[in-house]
Amino acid sequence: xxxxxxxxxxxxxxxxxxxxxxxxxxxxxxxxxxxxxxxxxxxxxxxxxxxxxxxxxxxxxxxxxxxxxxxxxxxxxxxxxxxxxxxxxxxxxxxxxxxxxxxxxxxxxxxxxxxxxxxxxxxxxxxxxxxxxxxxxxxxxxxxxxxxxxxxxxxxxxxxxxxxxxxxxxxxxxxxxxxxxxxxxxxxxxxxxxxxxxxxxxxxxxxxxxxxxxxxxxxxxxxxxxxxxxxxxxxxxxxxxxxxxxxxxxxxxxxxxxxxxxxxxxxxxxxxxxxxxxxxxxxxxxxxxxxxxxxxxxxxxxxxxxxxxxxxxxxxxxxxxxxxxxxxxxxxxxxxxxxxxxxxxxxxxxxxxxxxxxxxxxxxxxxxxxxxxxxxxxxxxxxxxxxxxxxxxxxxxxx
Amino acid sequence: xxxxxxxxxxxxxxxxxxxxxxxxxxxxxxxxxxxxxxxxxxxxxxxxxxxxxxxxxxxxxxxxxxxxxxxxxxxxxxxxxxxxxxxxxxxxxxxxxxxxxxxxxxxxxxxxxxxxxxxxxxxxxxxxxxxxxxxxxxxxxxxxxxxxxxxxxxxxxxxxxxxxxxxxxxxxxxxxxxxxxxxxxxxxxxxxxxxxxxxxxxxxxxxxxxxxxxxxxxxxxxxxxxxxxxxxxxxxxxxxxxxxxxxxxxxxxxxxxxxxxxxxxxxxxxxxxxxxxxxxxxxxxxxxxxxxxxxxxxxxxxxxxxxxxxxxxxxxxxxxxxxxxxxxxxxxxxxxxxxxxxxxxxxxxxxxxxxxxxxxxxxxxxxxxxxxxxxxxxxxxxxxxxxxxxxxxxxxxxx
Numbered sequence: 001x002x003x004x005x006x007x008x009x010x011x012x013x014x015x016x017x018x019x020x021x022x023x024x025x026x027x028x029x030x031x032x033x034x035x036x037x038x039x040x041x042x043x044x045x046x047x048x049x050x051x052x053x054x055x056x057x058x059x060x061x062x063x064x065x066x067x068x069x070x071x072x073x074x075x076x077x078x079x080x081x082x083x084x085x086x087x088x089x090x091x092x093x094x095x096x097x098x099x100x101x102x103x104x105x106x107x108x109x110x111x112x113x114x115x116x117x118x119x120x121x122x123x124x125x126x127x128x129x130x131x132x133x134x135x136x137x138x139x140x141x142x143x144x145x146x147x148x149x150x151x152x153x154x155x156x157x158x159x160x161x162x163x164x165x166x167x168x169x170x171x172x173x174x175x176x177x178x179x180x181x182x183x184x185x186x187x188x189x190x191x192x193x194x195x196x197x198x199x200x201x202x203x204x205x206x207x208x209x210x211x212x213x214x215x216x217x218x219x220x221x222x223x224x225x226x227x228x229x230x231x232x233x234x235x236x237x238x239x240x241x242x243x244x245x246x247x248x249x250x251x252x253x254x255x256x257x258x259x260x261x262x263x264x265x266x267x268x269x270x271x272x273x274x275x276x277x278x279x280x281x282x283x284x285x286x287x288x289x290x291x292x293x294x295x296x297x298x299x300x301x302x303x304x305x306x307x308x309x310x311x312x313x314x315x316x317x318x319x320x321x322x323x324x325x326x327x328x329x330x331x332x333x334x335x336x337x338x339x340x341x342x343x344x345x346x347x348x349x350x351x352x353x354x355x356x357x358x359x360x361x362x363x364x365x366x367x368x369x370x371x372x373x374x375x376x377x378x379x380x381x382x383x384x385x386x387x388x389x390x391x392x393x394x395x396x397x398x399x
Numbered sequence: 400x401x402x403x404x405x406x407x408x409x410x411x412x413x414x415x416x417x418x419x420x421x422x423x424x425x426x427x428x429x430x431x432x433x434x435x436x437x438x439x440x441x442x443x444x445x446x447x448x449x450x451x452x453x454x455x456x457x458x459x460x461x462x463x464x465x466x467x468x469x470x471x472x473x474x475x476x477x478x479x480x481x482x483x484x485x486x487x488x489x490x491x492x493x494x495x496x497x498x499x500x501x502x503x504x505x506x507x508x509x510x511x512x513x514x515x516x517x518x519x520x521x522x523x524x525x526x527x528x529x530x531x532x533x534x535x536x537x538x539x540x541x542x543x544x545x546x547x548x549x550x551x552x553x554x555x556x557x558x559x560x561x562x563x564x565x566x567x568x569x570x571x572x573x574x575x576x577x578x579x580x581x582x583x584x585x586x587x588x589x590x591x592x593x594x595x596x597x598x599x600x601x602x603x604x605x606x607x608x609x610x611x612x613x614x615x616x617x618x619x620x621x622x623x624x625x626x627x628x629x630x631x632x633x634x635x636x637x638x639x640x641x642x643x644x645x646x647x648x649x650x651x652x653x654x655x656x657x658x659x660x661x662x663x664x665x666x667x668x669x670x671x672x673x674x675x676x677x678x679x680x681x682x683x684x685x686x687x688x689x690x691x692x693x694x695x696x697x698x699x700x701x702x703x704x705x706x707x708x709x710x711x712x713x714x715x716x717x718x719x720x721x722x723x724x725x726x727x728x729x730x731x732x733x734x735x736x737x738x739x740x741x742x743x744x745x746x747x748x749x750x751x752x753x754x755x756x757x758x759x760x761x762x763x764x765x766x767x768x769x770x771x772x773x774x775x776x777x778x779x780x781x782x783x784x785x786x787x788x789x790x791x792x793x794x795x796x797x798x
Binding site: 036047048049051052070071072073075076092093094095096097121125126128129131148152189191192195196198199202203206209210211212213214215216217218221222234235236237239240241242243244324325326329334335336337338340342343344345362364 | 435446447448450451469470471472474475491492493494495496520524525527528530547551588590591594595597598601602605608609610611612613614615616617620621633634635636638639640641642643723724725728733734735736737739741742743744761763
């Protein structure tokens with residue numbers, strides 16, 4: 001697998017800021033205040049370690065963006081100088097004065113102290129016990145409105161650059177999953193095998209990108225591939241541990257490769273040793289449910305209908321009681337993003353959305369059965385971006 | 400290194416609940432509502448993957464705890480049945496009705512709909528775009544008060560069981576850091592060497608604990624050891640990447656081993672090849688600053704004084720401008736926890752607190768210099784829990 005290069009750069013961030021400003025205009029807002037680490041990365045490309053120290057990106061409708069940072073991130077702001085010439089730093093959190101007084105000052109300097117402000121949150125979140133006044137208290141003469149709907153809508157429809165990164169992730173995930181698959185055998189533990197396969201695939205990613213590969217998330221690795229196995233797979237989200245694999249185990253995998261901050265989703269159900277009739281049957285039902293979900297994706301169709309299609313197929317097959325979660329979710333920068341393929345979702349499938357389709361069947365005493373694939377909504381239908389065999393014969397491991 | 404076993408079990412959680420109830424009594428509150436993943440793990444031992452799906456642990460002052468969960472976590476609640484017999488699940492998020500209506504119902508069933516409630520947050524946080532009404536809206540007849548001060552105070556003074564886990568983490572971190580140290584040489588990249596050393600140390604942890612080792616955090620690994628290197632270390636929080644190491648690099652490491660959810664902190668500054676005079680001098684200043692910080696820790700002394708002691712030493716040495724952050728922070732379940740060793744901190748050092756001491760000097764064009772050690776506040780003074788050579792000769796790597 002060779003890399004095709006960096007896809008998300010300065011031009012992409014300028015285009016995102018332009019779309020945000022259009023949204024501000026529609027809402028008659030004067031500026032956006034972004035407190036979320038992912039929202040800030042999305043709009044500016046500024047990746048930093050979130051801590052107790054608050055950060056806020058201000059995007060005026062009619063002027064250059066500015067950012068409030070702790071002093072220890074000053075050089076990151078300088079790196080972003082083209083985008084963020086007005087960086088303003090404070091010494092430290094908790095500090096001798098509240099850090100976000102710097103935000104109130106910045107908004108005054110920008111003439112926004114009585115403005116209509118859009119925000120992604122009431123204020124900086126509570127990470128590591130951090131406490132700051134909400135924006136409405138910091139700027140009592142401004143009016144603060146949530147722009148979460150607008151930000152989610154921007155992020156949910158991927159650009160050409162985002163899709164290039166997600167396609168590249170999907171290619172490396174196929175490889176990483178193969179490295180995982182071929183290491184699975186009785187006696188090994190999920191922690192060890194996951195780390196071995198992740199390291200092997202990381203070496204390929206680094207060789208493909210050379211020194212250009214950049215981490216965009218603190219503590220992240222380029223590749224995270226692993227699995228949960230055995231009786232605990234009958235729960236959708238077991239925590240896992242050091243249990244050795246045994247013949248007869250059902251194994252639910254994942255492979256995540258991050259390219260420019262983006263990933264596709266790939267999960268498979270593997271069977272260690274020839275399975276019994278109950279497991280073979282459950283595997284077959286699960287595949288049919290996933291096919292029903294993928295077939296239901298089309299531009300203009302409600303996201304809720306995808307979940308309904310899966311549930312209808314499960315009813316027909318008499319396995320609806322084994323469904324324990326919705327059919328999937330949007331993704332890209334985060335593992336889950338709205339909209340959700342869920343009965344209660346109000347959004348429609350739109351071209352450019354990238355959705356996981358992953359109905360699962362969870363059978364106590366038997367195991368969990370879930371494939372997850374990444375599906376792009378196109379102008380005319382859909383395209384499956386993740387590539388890995390899905391059929392029973394390819395996923396039974398001799399043991 | 401051999402493991403000494405599991406330290407944090409049901410008796411510890413009962414003791415924590417008892418201390419929380421004492422705090423509720425002092426505040427004249429009827430129950431606590433906990434939305435935070437770490438707060439819930441701390442009080443109940445319930446570890447789960449936080450997602451868009453809200454979770455809330457309710458701890459009445461005079462009755463057994465209860466929990467609101469998505470259906471997919473039902474079995475986790477059953478596992479915790481001794482502690483949480485009143486688990487109440489909702490189908491899914493976003494779902495056909497708001498998930499936290501289940502919380503309002505639970506509080507009604509517990510007779511708490513007009514109670515005085517203590518909470519760790521206004522409501523469930525916004526992870527993955529999740530949106531729920533705040534507690535005050537869900538229960539309009541209740542009065543909601545923050546108990547963040549009380550929770551932080553409980554967590555900041557570690558119990559004997561917590562200290563046993565942290566001491567065990569520190570022992571394995573010494574080993575993991577040694578594995579990292581011996582792999583560092585010109586030409587290798589931080590991503591690859593960090594993963595190799597983490598895997599090697601993980602194998603030792605798994606061998607020591609056998610099948611008993613449990614992951615308490617989704618996506619976490621038992622060992623996370625790595626470093627940042629070269630010019631970017633002149634920033635306290637570079638994001639890192641695939642750059643190959645070069646002779647002359649300053650290297651700032653970290654080693655984190657998680658035992659029962661807890662870790663100690665260990666960071667060292669390594670020098671790849673005999674350093675020049677500027678780097679040798681900066682290394683010496685940094686060591687002296689850290690010694691001043693450690694010496695300033697004593698029960699009853701303000702946390703702010705530790706930061707002041709470091710800054711005074713930096714002034715004496717003429718390097719105060721190269722300080723870019725406070726002297727350290729509490730830790731245990733999270734990488735940073737309050738209180739902070741910061742000029743603006745109002746807490747005192749108290750016996751049982753576990754604090755990192757890690758003043759850093761950041762010199763553009765030269766590099767970053769930071770050791771971090773984990774210091775326990777005792778009844779009479781302090782004890783350094785992390786063990787690794789700190790001196791220049793031990794930390795220069797022949798190259």
